Amino acid sequence: MNELDNLRQEAETLKxxxxxxxxxxxxxxxVQVTVNMEPVGRIQMxxxxxxxxxxxxxxxxxxxxxxxxxxxxxxxxxxxxxxxYTTNKVHAxxxxxxxxxxxxxxxxxxxxxxxxxxxxxxxxxxKTREGxxxxxxxxxxxxxxxxxxxxxxxxxxxxSSGDMTCALWDIETGQQCTLFTGHTGDVMSLSLSPDVxxxxxxxxxxxxxxxxxxxxxxxxxxxxxxxxxxxxxxFPNGYAFATGSxxxxxxxxxxxxxxxxxxxSHDNIICGITSVAFSKSGRxxxxxxxxxxxxxxxxxxxxxxGVLAGHDNRVSxxxxxxxxxxxxxxxxxxxxxxxx
Amino acid sequence: xxxxxRKTGCRNGQTANTEDGPHLIIYKKMERILEKMQDEQIxxxxxxxxxxxxxxxxxxxxxxxxxxxxxxAHGYIFCIDDHVLTVKADGTYYRFQTPYFWPSNCWEPxxxxxxxxxxxxxxxxxxRLELADYEAENLxxxxxxxxxxxxxxxxxxxxxxxxxxxRDKLERKVLDSQERAFWDxxxxxxxxxxxTEHDIKKACRMNKSTRRAKGIICGSKANxxxxxxxxxxxxxxxxxxxxxxxxxxxxNVKISKVGESYVSYFExxxxxxxxxxxxxxxxxxxxxxPEFWEVEKQTKEVPPRRVRRWAxxxxxxxxxxxxxxxxxxxxxKEFSAENLMFWDAVxxxxxxxxxxxxxxxxxxxxxYLGPDANSPINIDSKSYELTKKNIEKPSRWTxxxxxxxxxxxxxNDSYQRYLRSEMYKEYLSGTKKKSSIKGIRSVIFPGRKDxxxx
Numbered sequence: 001m002n003e004l005d006n007l008r009q010e011a012e013t014l015k016x017x018x019x020x021x022x023x024x025x026x027x028x029x030x031v032q033v034t035v036n037m038e039p040v041g042r043i044q045m046x047x048x049x050x051x052x053x054x055x056x057x058x059x060x061x062x063x064x065x066x067x068x069x070x071x072x073x074x075x076x077x078x079x080x081x082x083x084x085y086t087t088n089k090v091h092a093x094x095x096x097x098x099x100x101x102x103x104x105x106x107x108x109x110x111x112x113x114x115x116x117x118x119x120x121x122x123x124x125x126x127k128t129r130e131g132x133x134x135x136x137x138x139x140x141x142x143x144x145x146x147x148x149x150x151x152x153x154x155x156x157x158x159x160s161s162g163d164m165t166c167a168l169w170d171i172e173t174g175q176q177c178t179l180f181t182g183h184t185g186d187v188m189s190l191s192l193s194p195d196v197x198x199x200x201x202x203x204x205x206x207x208x209x210x211x212x213x214x215x216x217x218x219x220x221x222x223x224x225x226x227x228x229x230x231x232x233x234x235f236p237n238g239y240a241f242a243t244g245s246x247x248x249x250x251x252x253x254x255x256x257x258x259x260x261x262x263x264x265s266h267d268n269i270i271c272g273i274t275s276v277a278f279s280k281s282g283r284x285x286x287x288x289x290x291x292x293x294x295x296x297x298x299x300x301x302x303x304x305x306g307v308l309a310g311h312d313n314r315v316s317x318x319x320x321x322x323x324x325x326x327x328x329x330x331x332x333x334x335x336x337x338x339x340x
Numbered sequence: 341x342x343x344x345x346r347k348t349g350c351r352n353g354q355t356a357n358t359e360d361g362p363h364l365i366i367y368k369k370m371e372r373i374l375e376k377m378q379d380e381q382i383x384x385x386x387x388x389x390x391x392x393x394x395x396x397x398x399x400x401x402x403x404x405x406x407x408x409x410x411x412x413a414h415g416y417i418f419c420i421d422d423h424v425l426t427v428k429a430d431g432t433y434y435r436f437q438t439p440y441f442w443p444s445n446c447w448e449p450x451x452x453x454x455x456x457x458x459x460x461x462x463x464x465x466x467x468r469l470e471l472a473d474y475e476a477e478n479l480x481x482x483x484x485x486x487x488x489x490x491x492x493x494x495x496x497x498x499x500x501x502x503x504x505x506x507r508d509k510l511e512r513k514v515l516d517s518q519e520r521a522f523w524d525x526x527x528x529x530x531x532x533x534x535x536t537e538h539d540i541k542k543a544c545r546m547n548k549s550t551r552r553a554k555g556i557i558c559g560s561k562a563n564x565x566x567x568x569x570x571x572x573x574x575x576x577x578x579x580x581x582x583x584x585x586x587x588x589x590x591x592n593v594k595i596s597k598v599g600e601s602y603v604s605y606f607e608x609x610x611x612x613x614x615x616x617x618x619x620x621x622x623x624x625x626x627x628x629x630p631e632f633w634e635v636e637k638q639t640k641e642v643p644p645r646r647v648r649r650w651a652x653x654x655x656x657x658x659x660x661x662x663x664x665x666x667x668x669x670x671x672x673k674e675f676s677a678e679n680l681m682f683w684d685a686v687x688x689x690x691x692x693x694x695x696x697x698x699x700x701x702x703x704x705x706x707x708y709l710g711p712d713a714n715s716p717i718n719i720d721s722k723s724y725e726l727t728k729k730n731i732e733k734p735s736r737w738t739x740x741x742x743x744x745x746x747x748x749x750x751x752n753d754s755y756q757r758y759l760r761s762e763m764y765k766e767y768l769s770g771t772k773k774k775s776s777i778k779g780i781r782s783v784i785f786p787g788r789k790d791x792x793x794x
Contacts, residue, residue: 004570007577014584025592033599037606040616048625059540068624068633075540085624101541117540145544153691162544172693182583186545195655204545214737218583220590227365228542237605239598246362248369256593268407270369272362274539281613283606290362291410300602313533323636325614326625332537340615340625 022259030252030261034300040283043296043306048326051082051336053089058330059100059116060317065107067321072330073103073114081105081112081126084328084338091133093124099145106151111136113157115146121159123171139169141176148189152196158213160187166201168213178216182209189231194238202229202243210255222253224260231276231287235299242285242299244273250287252299264297266304275317280324288315294329308339361542367444370411378436413535414443415525420517423472423529435514441522443536449526452493455482457523459497464504469516474530608652611645620645639665647768651759654751666767670758678715679746679754682708686743690736701734709742719745 056076063070068085077098081091099117106112115121125136144163151157152168156177160166166180166187185204192199198219202208208229210220227246234241240254240261249265250273264285271290278285284305285297294315296306313332320327326340408427411417412434418425420433427434441447458479461469471479486493504512528534565573611617620643621631635643639662650657650666657663671677685704692700708717709727719727723742730738758764 004573004577007574007581011577011581011584014581014588017588018584021588021592025594027594028596028599030595030599030602033596034603037603043615045615085630099540117544145541147541155691155693162541170694172695186541188541214740217586220587228362236609237601239601246365248365254595254598257595257598258590258592259595261595261598270366270407270410272365279613279615281606281609281616282602283610283613284615290366291406293406300606316539323614323633324612325619325623325632338625340623 018258022257025257026259030300031302037300039301039303040298040305043284045296045306045308045327045339047310047337047339049084049087049338051080051084051087051338052334053080053082053092054078054334054336056334057313057332058316058334058336060102060114061319061328061330061336062103062105063319063321063328064105064109065322066109067323067325069105069109070319070328070336071103071105071112072317072336073100073116074334075100076334079103079112079114079124082336084326084336091126093133096122096135102146102148104149104151104157106154108154110154111151113149113151115149115159117145119143119145119161119163121146121149121157121169123157137171137174139171139174139176141167141169144186147187150190150192150199152192152213158190158192158199160190160201162186164203166190166199166211168216178213180209180211180216180218182218182221183207185228188229191232191234191241193234194236200232200234200241202232202245204228206245206247208232208241208243208253220255220258222258222260224251224253225249227272230272230274233276233278235278236280236282242276242278244276244287246272248272250276250285250297252285262299262302264299264302264304269295274315275319277318277320277327279320279327286318286320286327288318288329290314292331294318308337310337311335361538361545363536363538364444364446367414367442370414370416371442371444373407373411374416374436413533415521415535416442418517418521418524423520423524424532425521425524425528435517435521437521438515438518441518443525447522447526449523451482452486452489454478454523454527455486455493456496456500457519458482459493460501460504463497463501472529478527612649638662644768650764654747654755657755657758666763667755667758670761670763671754673763674754674757676754678708678717679750681715682717682739683743683746683750686739689739697736698734701731701738704739705731717742717746 051072054072054074054076056074058072058074061070061072068083069081069090070084071079071081073079075098077095077100079093079095079100080089082088083090095114097116097118100114101116103112103114110127111123111125113121113123119140119142121139122135123137123139124133126133128134139159142159142161142163142165144161147160147162149157149159155171157169157171158166159169164183164185164187167176168178169175170177180201183201183203183205185206187201187203190199190201197214198210198212200208200210206223206225206227206229208222209218211217212219225243225245225247229243229245231244232241235252239256240252242250242252244250248269248271249263251260251264252262253259254261264287269289273287273289275288276285278299283299285299286294287297288294292311292313292315294308295304296308297303298305308329311329311331311333315329315331317330318327326338328336328338330336405427408417412425412427415425416437417427417434418437420435458471458475461471462479483490507515526536614623619632621627621629621635624630624632642662646660646662650660650663657667668677668680671680682704685708689697689700689704706712707714709724719742723745727739727742
């Protein structure tokens with residue numbers, strides 16, 4: 001027992017040193033640094049398209065790399081690939097399990113993936129020789145629900161799960177290449193860095209972690225939230241990320257400073273955040289809330305710049321296109337809306 | 341009173357903690373607001389919604405309405421003569437819900453409870469208690485569902501009606517309305533959102549018991565740890581310590597410095613953010629013309645805005661197919677094009693099927709690094725030795741160190757020279773000339789960025 005106590009002591013000392021290092025770097029906050037920046041003014045966006053077709057709650061969506069196609073997943077047991085520009089449905093893919101929680105679009109446009117309560121990440125090939133869409137691989141292995149997945153390329157995908165781990169898979173062999181352990185709560189969301197060498201995860205233990213994809217190590221851990229983190233997204237410069245939580249706040253964490261830079265909250269906002277995304281320059285942070293709205297934050301000045309109100313139920317997912325032209329919101333009211 | 345089903349182990353009215361589900365967190369916030377509203381001194385005499393909104397400090401009317409609507413939708417306040425749970429800025433009267441019925445008590449009323457309630461309503465001879473159309477439909481449906489035990493349901497309803505009759509008239513009115521509001525939350529009017537619905541991800545967790553951190557178990561006098569437990573905890577702690585040590589190896593950058601980088605990042609990218617700077621040609625989503633996408637894709641007539649972006653970073657240059665084309669031409673002139681070829685080959689390696697990896701690795705080695713290489717690249721001896729070792733166990737990441745080194749070289753050397761080269765400068769001014777039409781536009785629409793600024 002003595003050894004155990006010593007180890008615990010050592011761990012506490014190290015944690016304390018990490019906290020001190022953070023304090024030492026905390027010589028100001030983001031809002032003070034940006035005090036001379038021009039405010040962005042009132043951001044008003046209009047619905048440009050409404051995508052109708054799902055018959056039940058929409059749980060997830062993801063833009064393709066061409067900035068006009070997107071994939072959405074709904075509790076009606078379908079994945080729909082849309083040409084959002086024309087609002088046409090390109091593919092309607094029936095799923096084996098209707099309890100789907102996440103979906104992803106490969107940047108090549110050749111594959112989509114989804115998963116949920118079945119604990120499996122299923123990969124669908126969109127460009128088969130026969131012309132139909134079919135399951136090309138199933139990736140079992142997680143012992144909890146699949147909360148999020150993102151393609152690195154056509155051959156590799158990263159997943160996060162309710163079993164408190166994330167994993168990197170080789171799609172062709174169906175094997176887990178790397179397991180990322182360390183969270184002490186369900187992992188709810190992940191976001192790949194722009195250079196695809198690291199990714200960040202948010203979990204129900206109220207912390208987010210930065211992982212090295214290659215060696216599986218947790219490089220940094222960011223505490224601060226007071227409740228489940230439901231969504232994470234990288235800032236476009238790759239050196240920071242934003243999180244959204246049940247504690248009704250979004251926060252910006254900087255990787256180089258190893259700490260929180262800004263918090264986006266208001267006394268009037270009491271509902272949790274389900275999803276977050278940055279505009280192309282990172283100046284605007286969009287966040288979808290349980291109270292049916294999507295708030296637009298000025299990320300540099302930590303002020304609310306606008307609201308996207310238009311859904312009749314919770315906004316469960318949102319995403320900004322690669323070219324920054326539009327934002328899509330998906331809701332429990334079964335509709336997707338495109339705004340700008 | 342009514343004995344509806346409640347979730348077991350649910351706490352009442354305490355401060356929220358990380359174990360609470362998201363609904364509970366919201367309920368507690370709303371209850372705190374309610375507490376203030378109902379306080380004798382500072383509270384709101386809620387006679388009308390108007391006074392409700394004026395009494396809440398530092399909040400815009402729209403915000404107050406939104407917050408009030410939320411509280412109504414969850415059943416904390418309700419309109420006395422309508423089933424729809426919302427708050428409107430007119431002269432209607434509202435009432436507080438009794439704490440007994442608060443959603444934070446984790447109610448899970450069953451259909452049988454609802455059947456008893458609706459049945460009781462039909463027994464009472466008051467017009468205000470008459471069933472609405474949708475309630476009558478629900479009752480008919482429930483009668484079919486519970487046809488076998490309807491006698492039992494009827495008896496319960498009778499018993500409750502008897503108790504209610506004995507109450508004071510005024511008290512009855514209030515209680516009846518509160519009970520109705522309770523059911524409006526749990527069996528909403530068709531078309532209204534059911535606010536008791538849970539996200540399935542959270543629903544999974546609510547049924548699980550408290551978790552313990554994996555591997556780190558604490559013993560106590562009553563529960564001493566077994567040998568296996570100790571071994572596992574020791575292992576987990578060692579891992580944690582290793583991870584903590586590597587985190588300490590990092591050097592933190594001061595927030596003041598980091599903050600500056602955000603300001604300059606924004607200055608650079610502001611004009612490329614379509615939400616802040618209107619794009620040219622205009623956004624396809626607004627103009628219904630895909631012209632913008634077509635212009636972005638092609639490599640012949642590249643707008644100056646795009647060419648300027650190549651100067652932000654090597655990454656930006658290589659991301660743009662036109663930029664890449666130009667850069668390769670430049671490298672060929674300098675006889676260092678194989679560096680970029682190698683980099684591309686290493687990226688391709690990451691995408692091939694696992695069975696092809698060893699073959700591709702050998703190919704790359706032979707072409708760029710081996711003694712008889714066709715296009716030998718120049719890397720430092722350290723990276724070379726490391727790569728030679730990696731070859732023994734070929735993988736997708738075999739050449740990562742060498743590629744990173746080379747990228748660094750390209751970034752600091754070739755890329756910098758490219759930006760200063762005549763080739764780039766000419767290209768930039770060439771595109772500026774081609775888009776002189778846009779130059780005219782900038783006169784007609786002042787305020788757009790001056791394209792000839794240095």
